Amino acid sequence: MRPNVQAAKDALAHLDIETSDAAIRAKSRDFFWYSPVLKDRLDHIEADFVVSPKSEAEVIEVLRTCYEHDCPVTTRGAGTGNYGQAMPLAGGCVMHLQRMNAVKKIAPGRVVTEPGVLLKDLDAACKEHSGQEIRMFSSTWATATIGGFIAGGSGGVGSCTWGSLRDLGNIIRLRVVTMEAEPRVVEFRGEELARVSHAYGTNGIITEIEMPLAPAYDWVGMFIETDDFMDAARFAEELANEDGILIKLATVFEAPVAHDYFQRVKPYVSPGSNLVGLMVAPHSMDGFLTFLGRRPEAKLIYRSDDHAWARDPGPVFEYGWNHTTLRALKVDPSITYLQVRYGFPEHLNLIERMRNELSPEVLQHLEVLRENGKVMFAGLSLVKFTSEERLDEIVRLHEEAGAMIFNPHRYTLEEGGRQSVDDRQLAFKREADPKGLLNPGKMIAWDDPDWDYKAMYAYPKMQAAE
Amino acid sequence: MRPNVQAAKDALAHLDIETSDAAIRAKSRDFFWYSPVLKDRLDHIEADFVVSPKSEAEVIEVLRTCYEHDCPVTTRGAGTGNYGQAMPLAGGCVMHLQRMNAVKKIAPGRVVTEPGVLLKDLDAACKEHSGQEIRMFSSTWATATIGGFIAGGSGGVGSCTWGSLRDLGNIIRLRVVTMEAEPRVVEFRGEELARVSHAYGTNGIITEIEMPLAPAYDWVGMFIETDDFMDAARFAEELANEDGILIKLATVFEAPVAHDYFQRVKPYVSPGSNLVGLMVAPHSMDGFLTFLGRRPEAKLIYRSDDHAWARDPGPVFEYGWNHTTLRALKVDPSITYLQVRYGFPEHLNLIERMRNELSPEVLQHLEVLRENGKVMFAGLSLVKFTSEERLDEIVRLHEEAGAMIFNPHRYTLEEGGRQSVDDRQLAFKREADPKGLLNPGKMIAWDDPDWDYKAMYAYPKMQAAE
DSSP: OOOOHHHHHHHTTTSOEEOOHHHHHHHTOOSGGGSHHHHHHHTTOOOSEEEOOSSHHHHHHHHHHHHHTTOOEEEESSOOOSSOTTOOTTOSEEEEOTTOOOEEEEETTEEEEOTTSBHHHHHHHHHHHHSEEESOBOTTTTTOBHHHHHHHOOOOBTHHHHOOTTSTTSOOEEEEEOOSSSOOEEEEOGGGGGGTTTSTTSSOEEEEEEEEEEEOOOOEEEEEEESSHHHHHHHHHHHHTOTTSOEEEEEEEOTTHHHHHOTTTGGGOOTTOEEEEEEEOGGGHHHHHHHHHTOTTOEEEEETTSOOOSSOOOOGGGGSTHHHHHHHHHHOTTEEEOOEEEOTTSHHHHHHHHHHHHTTTEEOEEEEEEETTEEEEEEOOEEEOOOHHHHHHHHHHHHHHTOEEOOTTOOSHHHHTTSSOOHHHHHHHHHHOTTOOBSTTSOHHHHOTTOOOSSOOOOTTOOOOO | OOOOHHHHHHHTTTSOEEOOHHHHHHHTOOSGGGSHHHHHHHTTOOOSEEEOOSSHHHHHHHHHHHHHTTOOEEEESSOOOSSOTTOOTTOSEEEEOTTOOOEEEEETTEEEEOTTSBHHHHHHHHHHHHSEEESOBOTTTTTOBHHHHHHHOOOOBTHHHHOOTTSTTSOOEEEEEOOSSSOOEEEEEGGGGGGTTTSTTSSOEEEEEEEEEEEOOOOEEEEEEESSHHHHHHHHHHHHTOTTSOEEEEEEEOTTHHHHHOTTTGGGOOTTOEEEEEEEOGGGHHHHHHHHHTOTTOEEEEETTSOOOSSOOOOGGGGSTHHHHHHHHHHOTTEEEOOEEEOTTSHHHHHHHHHHHHTTTEEOEEEEEEETTEEEEEEOOEEEOOOHHHHHHHHHHHHHHTOEEOOTTOOSHHHHTTSSOOHHHHHHHHHHOTTOOBSTTSOHHHHOTTOOOSSOOOOTTOOOOO
């Protein structure tokens, strides 16, 4: 099997193909550069061509043609992932789905959409139609696509109420195209969804999505300040445990994150300020202010519906999730991050312990998440990067303490996940991508079933640096 | 202070006053007869007259006039409470609020309404206006009023998601009239709400209510059957812990409740069938069926949107909460019930223990409830009544095991609640009802501050039986 990329490109010339080198390079890259480790490994990676299908029929044509010519296909939405999900490690074709952006049907509690619509445009359509919105979204809501979120994300703003994308009920249906001599179109529901959601497009291409909706409210964004970090963490947890107060976001930033990295917040905090960022439903504000009044240690410094800040800080969710890292990186390029799971019921103890051991080299940034019905925390800790060895040691310290790490300095599904093979995804890849051409190098189980995870996996067929 | 009831009645003659003895008797009674203990104590109780104000101005007039003549006023909605909440122990005036039934304003996430509207009519108005409904309601949705629910209830269908009425955010605002020489109108929010919600109208009369709303869906009602009771309890709990599956009801019935007491369900179950009753959002049905498919011990025997039952069983929620007791009572008049709190994390252990000790004398009926963010159970256990002594012993066995009882065989706030004085309610009664004329005999703290709760409280000024 020798790829004939040029033949594939020629055969697809009648589609929307990117020709300029600059555009090809731009569309070959995602946000892998959040990680100094991935930056070192992937910075040179570039596709040979970029195609933007406008329909499922064109997706099928791309996959059929590339199959015929053994040309790798890496599919992407906006490329806002941080794990290198959309980096075409073996070159070949990048298939860009942003032109498949039709919202097809909206009904009470559900929407059917093409994958390439931006999250913000999807929400705008649902709100306009019937006052609804998607249950959860990444902090890249303004620029990311729903397909990219499902194929490469795990949860986000809204997960404090609805849990994660992988939880039952948070995706209703996916329509998927396989990469075979004659691509098939299959529809997945229920147990089958796990085959292709969060699979980085390694075993099928999502062409239609049915998602549950929640009511859209004019969420009130707020910042709460505390002197003590654990007071801030407890505040966020206790608020999320108030069953009658509807929230969409509760995020906690250890000092001096707010002061040092949040430019528009800086004038209103000190280096010692810990911060809680919140989104609360307007009809829950009375309940929220009552909750706040019981906690003299917490001070409301900003609310989006009533403030006198000279410069509006923008949506509070654009301070949370991966935007925290982004803001820190812009100020201090030596900052990187980790993704941590602090599971119930040990979450607060674990957080306190890791902070005692590692602050300020590692600064706590927490996101309230529901898991199995319990409020717990995801950590997107900010790490002052010194060396890969030290970063690996910090990972090890977390794991030894019982805090699971989803390592964002790895580009494979397994290393960025639970470091084990997902048999359902692997089995479906055998069916749907027999030549192994879909997003090559991202599923270790396919390439090297005996891999032992002792060191970082290095895809042997990766495009060589010049 | 000697009541001059006739003078009060005469002064209010221009209002809507009930004159027939039969109507007065009917409107003097609530559902206290669920309890053989309350039936024994309260069956003779009757008001002297019943007035139905049509506006807040008329409520003020009733309260001013009755204050002047020292006439007791017991306020009620539909009278569907089971704790004797609306029984006029000292006679006098019953003020019936069902004519104050205007829904005043509906907006995203909230409704402003008068107290006398039926829950079902309130929901119909909210659904018609903008696809919304109230977060929770009693199983008497079709006949009960929102004011009665707030003044006399604690939670219900929807509490598996939203917690209880007393939780922050589940009531936004109450407008209240006091009973003084010149009644005042006050508005309560936040911490102040606890003064008058679930106070049985002992310290003020609610004339306007602002409540949060949730989206209205065409909830799918279902019955699930299991052979083993604890399998049913675990099924309900685990489902409620699925963050991505939206439910409005999860209720569990120990065998043979379904077979013996649910007439329309009986043909489809056996005496050994344990049952789970559910309401699931239609867009969560795929997730639900996936959840169900993982549990071969659970069998779906009915779904409201797709069934071939000869006779439709009606809304599943009319099998849950206090309707379970009602259905059992109709078949076997010797059945009564208890209200139990099985708190997280010991809930399942406690349930198993009480069942081992007391079944079948006490049959488990569980309702999933959220409390402090955790799924736990309220028990509305069915009790085969033999004597008051044995009933008290069963209460004691629960309390000794650590399962709190809200005793529905007592007519005072304290004994039906946490057996302690609510200082906020008492303090507001001192302000708002200086003569102690509002629903007399229901607040022990007012009548007998030194009461020790060792025996059932007996209101000394209760109307004598003929």
